Amino acid sequence: MLSLAAFRYRNVFAGHGGPVDSVEFGDFSVCGHQMIQANARLVAELIPKRAHAIYGDADGSGTHRLASVARHMAISEALERWAFNSVAGTARVAEFGFDVDPSSNGMSAFPGLLARNARRKAMLEAVERHSLIAWWEGRTVGRVCDTDWPGVSGVAIEGPFGGVTALVFAKTDFGMYAYGHAAEETFGTACERAVIELARHEHVIRSWWLASISGDKRRPSDLFERRCLFFSTEEGHEQFLRRIRERPMGPAPVAELICDREIPGPWSDYATVWRYALRPPADGFLCAGHDYFFW
Secondary structure, eight states, rough: OOOHHHHTTTOOBBBTTTTTTEEEEEEEEETEEEEEEEEEEEEGGOOOOOOOOOOOOOOOEEESSSHHHHHHHEEEHHHHHHHHHHTTTTGGHHHHHHHTSSSSSSSSEEBBSSSHHHHHHHHHHHHHHHHHHHTTTTOEEEEEEOOTTTTTTEEEEBBBTTTTEEEEEEEEEEEEEEEEEEEESHHHHHHHHHHHHHHHHHHHHHHHHHHHTTTTTOOOHHOOOOOHHHTHHHHHHHHHHHHHHOOOOSSSOOOOOEEEEEEGGGGGGOOOEEEEEEEOOOOOHHSOTTTSSOO
């Protein structure tokens, strides 16, 4: 995909009248390989800040070997968040399928010349989330597969339109469990993206673990954070393993497309924001408790 980020993001910062307040950088280890993590924050008036006990307050994140690419990825994700918060909860929800799936599933922002680049990324995310929900609900098969990363195990979940979602997991050196998932055309390429998410999850739970052993006993109130923490424990991981061992019940759900269009708005000056949304196989990902594998 041809990115025009260097051109389209040239005036994205607040100093030039743009929506991004700042981007911070840090070193980031992904399965022993050093990469760059970038975190982007929008200007305060564009998005309400949420109180998190585990996750940081960045509006977008990006991880790559090159700092410039990580920065562009973080800005793109922040623009996506801006679009979501500007449309969800308004009279326009039905236009983009937020009346059926009120989450940001199947959204992507990309600063390319062609809208199809943003659409492809949105489609992959929609397939990933649909497949993950269907698997956790016991309605589709997850095959245990080897990965190219020592100590990292994988589950392959076939996508509704082809392709595959890779769900990877590993035990950390401090005794907790980390997970990541991504969809791509092949299991190998999906794993490459999923291990980055695994590394992010490990970083988050490591920070929480260090704080807890230092005496900070705060527990997260956010549902997704409570799920993130629960499945990192022995109890949560055992529940995860039980799901791997179970056979699916009934036929796999048919994927129903509810939105496939660009979300236009002021963010369009910088990137194309697309939503490709599928009707969720179940609503537990939003309303079930802390022991539902989705965050």
